[in-house]
Ligand SMILES: Nc1ncnc2c1ncn2[C@@H]1O[C@H](COP(=O)(O)OP(=O)(O)OP(=O)(O)O)[C@@H](O)[C@H]1O
């Protein structure tokens with residue numbers, strides 16, 4: 566199978582378990598992420614979604630279970646090593662330099678991925694390559710109009726788009742996004758949803774989101790977690806129709822309109 570074929574399994578987690586003392590935050594969670602797909606992790610507060618994302622990104626070691634990326638066991642790789650492999654994540658605690666322009670921030674992200682191969686190129690060629698790459702990623706993240714703006718003056722929503730551009734610049738094949746719409750107004754959410762929908766062409770996106778309108782606007786697959794357990798996984802229509810899922814949302818502050 567070629568590297569870019571759609572529906573190729575990018576990331577596969579089996580029986581992921583994470584304990585915090587006596588609390589089981591994730592128990593035997595299976596997640597499969599295919600290229601070309603947006604897979605949404607859904608669940609009430611405290612269900613274990615962020616814990617799951619953190620295990621996949623390498624920020625949190627699993628207590629048990631296995632994670633494979635393109636068939637290779639990456640369970641014991643650090644977050645930095647996984648980033649080199651092609652697994653990118655955005656952090657809400659952002660690593661944007663506010664005094665740098667959008668272009669400079671994304672160019673630095675592009676260069677961070679490439680240490681060794683540049684030995685055969687000149688500094689000028691590296692700069693040129695990184696600038697072109699950065700511009701393309703900024704466009705893809707919907708920030709083309711802000712390319713020369715100082716990052717610190719961007720709106721909250723635009724800064725989240727910038728984070729996406731920075732992850733794209735690292736050549737990530739898998740994007741792990743924990744609540745990318747958090748704190749956004751409806752206009753900002755709409756532009757982020759538009760950006761998200763365009764991303765999967767050659768990649769796989771795993772995201773946590775509470776906003777049901779956004780979830781059903783973007784999801785190809787949904788995995789529902791409750792109390793650290795996997796409740797159900799399937800296409801959006803199946804999840805919408807699921808009595809178990811609807812019951813899990815009764816009495817929570819998350820609205821689940823079907
Ligand atoms: N570092 C930690 N130490 C101890 N307990 C933790 C830690 N991180 C998470 N937990 C607990 O694990 C459970 C799952 O938390 P997690 O943050 O994964 O949930 P979530 O689904 O992301 O929730 P939310 O929707 O509120 O973001 C919660 O009970 C939480 O208190």
Ligand SMILES: [Mg+2]
Pocket residue numbers: 614615616
């Ligand atoms: Mg969370």
